[in-house]
Amino acid sequence: MPELPEVESIKLQLSKFLPGHTIEEVEIRYSKCFEGDVENIEEAEIKSVRRFGKVIVIDLDNGYSLVIHIKLTGQLVYRGPNLRKAPQLSRKITGGLRGPHTHVIFRLDDRGSLYYNDVRKFGWIKTVKSDQLKEVNFLRTLGPEFLTDVTKSSQEHLTLEKFKKITGSTKRSIKTLLMDQGKISGVGNIYAIDALWLAKIHPERPADSLSGAETKRLYKSIEKVLKEGLKMGGASELAFVRPDGTEGGYQKNFLAYGRGGKMCPRCKKAKFVYKKIAGRGTVFCPNCQSV
């Protein structure tokens, strides 16, 4: 669920709350999720917050950056004076802000705090020298992404031309390709499922079997669902919350994701099928998504 729209929503809010403030103290409560030296970030001022694919980067004024991947259930929640009217915290904030799933707490100079929760402990935070960001394994291999014009991401932009090149060069199933962060970054299971339904393309189609028109339709569909996700502030189906403690709303707009067994609202001739494709739960309409 944390895909481009979710992580972008986090980036947008953190960019409002954090820059200009100094990290006074870092409390690590579960050391496995934190890699690097706390001394590299304590007493440093936060300059900016960026996003590359599904990764958040927090740049400090001392030449270091924090690199954060929240994977499936990570949560970054801010509480402090920069939140003028603090909204009520979502009940999805697992275990609260000092509970069993709170693994790292960053205390700021203005009594504000940034809490990192992660029920499943898949996510990670690393300290890296800012000029060596590109050497972080995950960032090193990251492919171009959609909507860089909207999100101001400095990740390479995925043009339609590049998209055609990428899809045309492999027989892998189109859905698996869309979720391969090394080829295209930011798209995960939910938006891949919805975009394929919107584009009327079967998720198991070999990528290089798509016609020019289909490829363009898919490209536009991905842009559309990602934009819709962004507009709604992300999808809070599982554990996603925004740093102000509130939930996103895209889960109310799911097109095909999560609708296995229900009637397809477009053709009304078939029920959505749930099937594992490459190990991931996938939903599609067997009637109107062409094989």
Added chain:
DNA sequence: CACTTGACCTGTCCGC
């Protein structure tokens, strides 16, 4: 090289 499976974790839900 392409592709699949299992590992990493824990909470929730469903059927017996």
Added chain:
DNA sequence: TGCGGACAGGTCAAGT
């Protein structure tokens, strides 16, 4: 009621 199993989706490593 309790218990086992499937499932949730992001990546990496190992296996076919």
